[in-house]
Amino acid sequence: MAKEYETVIGLEVHVELATKTKIFCGCSTAFGGAPNTHTCPVCTGMPGSLPVLNKQVVEYAIAVGLATNCSITQYCKFDRKNYFYPDNPQNYQISQLYLPICRNGGVEIETEEGKKQVGIHEIHMEEDAGKLIHDEWEDCSLVDYNRSGVPLIEIVSEPDMRSAEEVIAYLEKLRLIIQYLGASDCKLQEGSMRADVNLSVREKGAKEFGTRTEMKNLNSFKAIARAIEGERTRQIELLEEGKPVIQETRRWDDSKEYSYAMRSKEDAQDYRYFPDPDLVPVQISDEWLAEIRERQPEFRTEKMKRYKEEYGIPEYDIEIITNSKHLADLFEATVAICRQPKKVSNWLMVETMRLLKERDMEPEDIRFSPENLAKLIALTDSRAINSTVAKEVFEVMFDKDMDPEAYVEEKGLKTVNDEGALRKTVEEIVAANPQSVEDYHNGKQKAIGFLVGQTMKAMQGKADPAAVNKLLKEMLEG
């Protein structure tokens, strides 16, 4: 009988914090600057330069720790992790080994299997490395240090996950908490959230863990799911053949759906950590901690409860809207202007979701303002435009965030409210379609739909279908 295996997974999640400046110097963290334009002697590791800690980094790290039920290390320090690589100009990375800022936390996740607790071993602060670009032409590598020194937190979980579903639920949970805090935008594709997967397999029921491997280069939820499946299969095959799993770092190639060993065994993994003598310890007083606790935002669970009481929109809508901080902010800001929660929710749930899917975008990428959405709702409420036109206007607004009032005016999209003009068109349509009129009189109620359609077409879509319907009925009955 074939053996049954269990997958054991722990994650190391790196999150780029949303500070304006780097962790130890006043260089900008803005994404996309020309290479090396956001650099200085500190973040390029020049001898004699001195790092000074960005206070906001500590506050974000504490906020994430509190939100993930960690205890905060009120006396914490930075250590140097020594290794040579061109993306690391100091030849050491400033990180935290001995006294990480947050410890012993956890979050609750929910999958189809039910609810479950995933432990967080620790969260520490550290600096990011530069970016290496491989130049095929010259057969060399080029280094851009703009990212060097960008603040990161690394969230290290306990090996509590057993499937790709649990891993994704855990990542979604972290992402949401961090986005609600405004501590990062957490975009996997752009690398502001990066997950390394530590995975081992063992026979079901076994007490000991198997030998684990660490997988890197996972930049989408789909890639993570595939990598977990691929690595699980690879390890089980090795065990079935009686071969050992080697503890190593592997790089996932999503296009080939296979992982490759990254570092050979001869490469020593000995980082010789020691306390960074250039950085003094951080002491977090009870008062400072209380201040940060006081400032914590409303998280999803509380928000969902409030939406139900305050706005009375369906639970499904609440679920979707609160699943993105940006969407929830947009919803609340629009409702604050137009006071119509159900209508705002409908625009977000139907048209917004459709366009996000079509354009392959995330809710965080939405650009239109609450003011403009409120204006569009006002235009439909006053029947200045009909629902078909509203959808067209919305699509333009979704792409360009323009003022819908001005746009409707400029393009002449307003519904013709001129009763005389409408009556004249309806009369023409009735006269031109005697067959439909006869069908209607013979009891075919549907025939009126055709006549409404013809009238709308003749009016170039700029009529109120309800008004056309009413007028047609009057005319046919009369």
Added chain:
Amino acid sequence: MANMISDETIDYVGILAKLDLSGEQKEQAKKDMGRMLDYIDKLNELDTEGVEPMSHVFPVSNVFREDVVTNGDDRANTIQNAPKEKDGMFMVPRTVE
């Protein structure tokens, strides 16, 4: 000399420090390192029971910067330190992944 550094240790330290040492240099380094460890051993003569490890000499903590951009474009200065340059970037031997 109480501390003897083995050939394996000196080779290992050489790898970590990315140093290519000759036989003669290795012997010299072994002697130097042994002497350093002898010196450090002196500290073990003290009773440090209950003493917190100290990482900093000065009783200072919480030295922070506010999160405000103070540095401008310093590329010209940064790039000066590049042995080779291309497109505003440091050119280095190809890194293998």
